[in-house]
Amino acid sequence: MLGFSVYLSSPITEKVQARIERFAKSGFTGVFTSLNLPEDDPAVLLDRLAALGQQCQSLNLELTVDISTRAQKRTGLNLTQPEKIAELGVARLRMDEGISMKEIADLSQSIGIALNASTLSDEDVQTLQADQANFANIEAWHNYYPRKNTGLGEEWFQERNIWLHEHGIQVTAFVPGDRGLRGPVYAGLPSLESARYQHPLAAALDLQQLDVDQIDIGDQNLLQDTLAQFDAYFDHSVLLLHLLTNSTLPKYMQDGNLYLHQRPDVARDVVRLVEGRALNQETIEPANILPRKRGAVTLDNKLALRYQGELEIVKRDLPADPTVNVLGYIQANELDLLEHCGPGQAIQLVF
Incomplete structure (x- = not known):
């Protein structure tokens, strides 16, 4: 389940509409917006909300x-008329x-509700239950944190989600x-x-x-390459990575586009690609014998004997090895994705 954000500080222009369509075509199913931003003009918010x-x-x-x-109060939106909000x-x-929780319980009978996942209490849940809230319409969404160093910590965050x-409440959070x-x-x-500074x-x-x-x-947006990576992973279970190289491949x-798979037995230091040796049909001479930095894509040369053709992506810095050629490097902003390469993971290398 994926969503993206569209804010109402600007009109819903054709350019914005085209962006929304791109996300929809890439498998996103939800949109988030806010009426709470103090810099937005309240006089135009409802018209822009209707267009969105x-x-x-x-x-x-x-x-x-x-x-x-x-x-x-700023917009004149009336929560006692949820049918007009739905319109x-x-x-x-x-x-x-x-x-109030009483208002929320009443609204949950006729429209979806997202509670604040970070601040909801046991007492709040009990109040909703007592007021016969429709929990089938209730989710919990964490805040996002625009200011550096104010975002949530992982341990507390996971404990809260388990709670x-x-x-029986599903959880949404932001990246x-x-x-x-x-x-x-x-x-x-x-x-x-x-x-905050991770690859999305x-x-x-x-x-x-x-x-x-x-x-x-x-x-509000993702780079086109990043959007393609979301599409590849969530729609096709493929981890798409971009390889920068000046080497002879x-x-x-x-052909600049290769589908491979991580071995089922996951190595500590490298992603070992199953197909490498089987695909190789040539003698590989030693070349580009360099320190293997994190993200390096490497190919074992003829000095590796029966391992000639072994194709790997390096997960942590390793020294140079005379049996290993460095072909190039995964884009720096994608290195965090290597930690999500599990057993049998399909990988698409794009050059």
Whole structure:
């Protein structure tokens, strides 16, 4: 389950609509926006929300809107009329400050609700139960944290997610984008502080390991290559990596696009690619005998004897080896993805 963000500080132009369509075509199913940003003009927010909601409906995207008591006053949006909110194309309301559990319980009968995953208490859950809230319509979403050093820590975060799951509540959290970072801070919009400068896909895969059900891109955009990596991984279970090289490649690699697989027995220091030796049909002379930095893609030469043709991606810095040629390097911003290469993982190398 993947979502992305579209903020209402600017009109929903054709350019914005094209971006939304790109995400939808790449397998994203949800959109997040907010009515709580103080810099936004309240006079235009509902018109822009309606335009966004209309496109979300046309693309079968679920629209979640962050709202608070203050936002209601600024926009005139009335929570006692959820049917009119739904007419704007809104599928879910993320509840921020000032909205009571009684109001939330009532709203949950007719519209999706996202509670604040970071602040929800046992008492809140008990109140919702007493007020006969419809828990089938209730999720919990963590905050994102624009300011550096204010994001959540992993241990507390996972404990909180396990607690929410024990109450039957699914969890959403945010990872930063890598293009079009939102101001005024421009430091990404992650839930976890450790994700702030990570590759967005690596940050998303970390969240999956910490008991998160849905992942949302907090910032407004991803680089086209990054969007392709999300599509490859979540739609096709393929880890797409970009190789930078000036070396002479073996013939089977020269089409610039190669599908390989990690061995089922995962090595500590390198990703061993099953197909390497089987694909090789030539004698490999020693060349580019260099220190093997993290992210290096290497090919064993003829001095490796029966290991000639062994193809690997280096996960930690290793010294030069006369039996190993360095072909090139995975892009620096993608190195975190190597930690998510498990047994049998399909890998697409693009040069």
